[in-house]
Amino acid sequence: MWKTAPLLIATLATAALLASCTAAGESSKPSGSPTEAVMTTPRDTLESLEPCRDLPELPTARCGSVTVPLDRHDPDSATTTVAFALVPRTDASTPGLGTIVPNPGGPGTSAIDATGALFAEALAPLMDRRDVLLVDPRGVGRSDALTCGAVEGAELVFGSVQDQRTAVGECGRQLGDRVDDYGTTAVADDIESVRLELGIDKLDLLGISYGTYLMPVYAERHPDHVRTITMAGAYSVNDDPTGAVGAAAFRRAVTLACASAGTCSGETVLADLATLAEQLRARPDAVQVTYDGTTHDVVVDEWQLASVAGRVFSNVPDPDGLTALAESAAAAKSGDLEPLRAFVAASLTATADIASAGPDVVSVAQSWATICHDYPRSFDYADSVEARKQAHAVAQAELDDNDFAPFSASAWTTRADYDNGGCLEWPNDPTAQAPFAKGAQLPDVPVLVLSGDLDANTPSASGREAAAQFPNATFVEIPGAGHTPAVTAEGGEKILTFIAEGES
Template identity: 55%
Template sequence: MECKRITAIVVATALVAAGCAEDDPPSAPPQTSPTSSAVALTPCAVPKIPTARCGSITVPLDRSHPEAGTTEVAFALVPRANQALPSLGTIVTNPGGPGSGTVDLVGFRYAEGLRPVLDRRDLLLVDPRGVGRSAPISCPSLEDPARVFAAVEVQRAAIGRCGEALGDKAGYYGTAAVADDFDDVRAAVGVDRVDLLGDSYGTYLMTTYAARHPDHVRSVVLSGAYPVNTDHDSSGAFAAAALRRAIGLVCERTTSCSGPTVLADLAALAARLRTAPVAFTVPFEGRSFDVVLDEWQLAGTVGKLYSGAADVETKLALAAALAAARAGDLAPVQELVKAHLLEMASIPAMGVGLVSEPLAWATTCHDYQRDFSYADSAAERQRAFADALARLKAEDFAPFSPKAWVTRDSYDAGACLDWPADPTATAPVAKGTKLADVPVLVLSGDLDANTSTASGEEAAAQFPNARLVEVAGAGHTPTITDEGAKLAMEFIARDHP
């Protein structure tokens, strides 16, 4: 599954748009604002949002087995600024991940952009269990930045040790449980129906919420979306096709490169590094790490470059670096790889109030499709995974080999090979589940090789009343663009039934 690990966090929430304030309410505005709260709310310190009121509720770790214990889920309610007029509703948002917080991440990064929506609508920010203010979990094996610079097998082993360290709790952080937590928070603050707004992994979470609690959904906006549980091709071929298209679009629109030439250069360098990798050193926090620049590292860097915001300047730098490599100079490519690795290594420094790698992998290893069974032995898992790789068609993953692309970086399809056996691991929504017949807007960026437009089409097809809009020039989560934000806010502001 092409998904949104914490290395691809983008906090957009359509609230960054300017000029989206609602001066006139729609006719007969829906009564979806907080009424009477069943939980104490107190003023709290949310970055740059002084009106926020915070609370927390206690929820079961496993609703099917109350004896497993409980955990705390924290949230912040931001009341509308204009109390003289009726509320136009309550928005519940999630910025992505899995593994990202919401309360401090949204407040810290986009407080200024929140002003238009906060004028007439209330905002409910919920930290998913295991991160932020909601009883964050930790794993020593994921804290050492050295693993970021290591080979894929080392990284998988560290993820597996995290699962072992979590023990019995490893299976309690699936998206279904998080969606149910969100609904408990909704009920606790006295809201009937909500407008759901999800970016990246947030689209997976909000779709799950809509499936499990349809009566409490007024509308849904999914930005950078992918389906929850269909016959979706989870191999990454969609993303490889989106990468090829995006490279062509960047070159065509800027006239600064040739798409076919960039792809040919990329394929040639990938083939070269496949047989003749190059070692170099990356300094980080006073230490030096040996890095092997091979096809796998190249795929991770290029994939990430086209899996975030539409940073055209860096994309053109990639084209220039590949041209230099064709002439024998690998230094520019090494600089791009270095920048990517340093970004990944810096993620833990953001703190558990913002991101949690343990939660990211606990959710991923519980929810997403796998090419092996947790019931199998380690050797059987490896054989099943190798067999799945062998079945992939090379042409579907050009300019990389299938193995390099589907195991790249934090999108590694084998990341959970060492995860402890978990008999409860399953997708949060069963195939064939009828989703809520509510208005749904799906936004996809045409430069996004993470959750491609093809993935967005499948996400929209899950709902009986969904519309897909591809935003030209946008990368992952189009709500960070002016056009995407405007589309999202206009959609939420409509007088939906």
Template identity: 40%
Template sequence: MKLISKSSGLLVAGLAAVVAGGLVAVPTGRAGTMQKASAECVPVSGAVCGTVRVPLVRARPGLGDITVAYALIKHRDTGRPAKGTVTINPGGPGDSAIASASAYARMFGGLLKDHDLLLVDPRGVNRSDPVGCGALGSLPATREAFVRAVGECGQRLGAAARGYTSAETADDIDAVRAELGIERLDLLGESYGTYLMTVYAKRHPERVRSVVLSSAYPLAVDMWGRPNVRAARRALRLVCERSAGACDGDQVLRDTARLARRLRTRPVPYTLGGQRRRIDDTALASIVYGLAKTAPAGIGDVPAMVRGALRSDNTLLIEAAQKTAPLSGSSLRQDDPQPFNPELAATVVCNDYPTLWNRTAALPARLRQFAARRAALPERDYWPFGKRAWTSMSYDQGNTCVRWPDRHGTGQPTGGPFPDVPVLVTSGDLDANTPTETGRQAARQFRRAAVVEVPNVGHVPEHEPSGCVAAVQTGFIRDLRVPDTSCLADIPPAPVRDGQGA
């Protein structure tokens, strides 16, 4: 979900390749100026790059300016003007759009015949003045250490932290649009990008032609992760239903509950990169969550993994932990190959998302409020993992921001109005990160939204190899209606390792 990178990931999945530590450096200079564009700045034919200078915090110009970088990939049919411009955000928050230029050019090659593709690196990421606070440059060993590091990040950024919000980033995209003289945009957001593009649509409705939200969630995020645990249960049941008898979903869930109870008191030790770690019930929740997100890869191993661990054979469990790199209390990863800024990610989440305590309260009161509200949650809602485990395993939910020092931030407003434009939401039916349930919630923010659920895949379904989902999205952008989706039926089910023989 949210705040989770699609290649690693409501956040991908987690704090990955890091930006060098240090305090944020706020650029200076005249806001609103555009630097000269350069040709072939990304390895895609017909691309030009440039930058614009904008205020760090538009309401506080005294804090200085920041550089925002973009890449514009021009349509191939140069004999005619472009029919439109599609701007894509890959999510995170903290992922670089420009770093994915080649992948998007391949994925939407048909659209590029007569549409331009605009990629804007969010402020604080990659080419847009990377932000650093020195607190998250190495992966904390525990959930508690991670939460403390997030608080330290906010302390070090100080007043500059207010510059890293979805609203400011959305206004940056519009600043680039205006500098390039583009009348309207077709928005395509992936994961957190669905949140960002919804914010853009709300702030600049007259500049939006259409919206595609892939692996979406609404502005009113459920910070307790209840839709996600429901989706994890559903994913395991669906995988087994489609496995030709290789597993029974309800039995897998019962076995998972037994294993979670055991790991709560008897964690399994293992090593990763020379560091000693442990798999407890929180790590188990994180593993299943991560495998569902990356489905079909790995999700079919869960039945055998769980059954084997119950028989004291932890081979598959440790293999999965080494693949997803969970912490005992978090789901952070360090294997994302593209530029990803964890410090920007934490800052946006703590600035924007709803909190499970009163923002204006001092830390002791926040801690009490969070503990009391979690204690009131029904344990059954988090079966088979347990509510403490599930609400601790994701770095964009739970108590991640409880130590964030800004007590006067307002958060991102969750209400409308939103523009009355055609909207397509696509969701993988195995995704526990941003499940179809939250996709439908995101769709209800708009008057004219359609939801297409993609079978047998997890997060950001257009990255499935057949090209079917990308073709559906392309057809929607072209014609402003959902095209033929019959190709979805050809996406094969996730392969399942025999859970009975583990």
């Protein structure tokens, strides 16, 4: 997903993805052989690693770590640990064909403890002659998990957009000198350090959501060590899918999902949502939500509506969520806001459950440290916070509300989890920039990009932008798929076949 803090759904999305991917692989194991044999970890290196005694679901996995500088540009930099778990191929009697390196997204999600067993299960049809290498990004899980008291736990889920911005800024200040050490280029170079440690020649890169941002960065920096790249739920390094393109994808998803279900009219749902959004702009409502013994007074305004509505198409398809959203908007026309209150409460409760997972699974601090370092902004960190807010307001005023229907531009672009002003109060970071410039030369390797037509998180338009970064990538839109499309049998089968054959 493009931004997960504070919405931390990557783990659950990947779980669904991998279950489907496994089923696809078992029903029809890909045939064919790769055009070029690639290395797996040499046997003596593998045996030098310790068994992963605390990963019972991966009984053959071997664990290790590398120590790397926090700042590779500073010879006096402090160091951090990057942990990995290697799941070896099952047939050691023949040469290995490759090493698959998956990243489940986030940023901030653990590849080892959160999704490692699921990845190994899903990729099992390929693992007779391929290893799976799980690397926790710096600041996540076993790799010196990063924490900030300001953003930990479920409290912020029930807050306002300003509450979240204030907390993110405080987290940046709590990080201090480490504020600029968690960009995607550093994470990509950490993967390279692990590759060198294990003596592997080339990697098969598999990126899910934010992983589709990370893997092109690795490829740009280390092009000679990439065999294939598979990306599901993709967006490009210099693309912002949270703006008008996301709103257009939301409208399309509502229309397609209603037509498929046969229980609603997309045109009617969108019109009802527009009416409700206008009503809440003029007269916000409220609901009390009790979570973990604490009762929160939640304002139900247009921003909250855009936030909970957007979540319906920011993960796997959610027919029940669409039904509840449609019924809430319809009931509001007659003055009944009770269905809306119940819908908001249920959405926030589910989000709070995931936000409480803890840094061993998802590091909210690392997520924001990456987002605020890498992602596009309408303001300059060198300016004061007040000047940043003014620049952001000017940029927001230039947006056309019609492009963001059924919501206003302000509500959609600042909604929870995807707030384009989320880093307004982040400390000054002179190094903050995209990992590479638009038009940068990426290697001419086999690339498969999958998008779902029901994904308003990383829409198909963003997937096409992601594919266009490469000389000869193949783009495929999967009908009926959300975020991400590998949850479908078709998507899972394409992933397995592509990695096996090395071509799409």
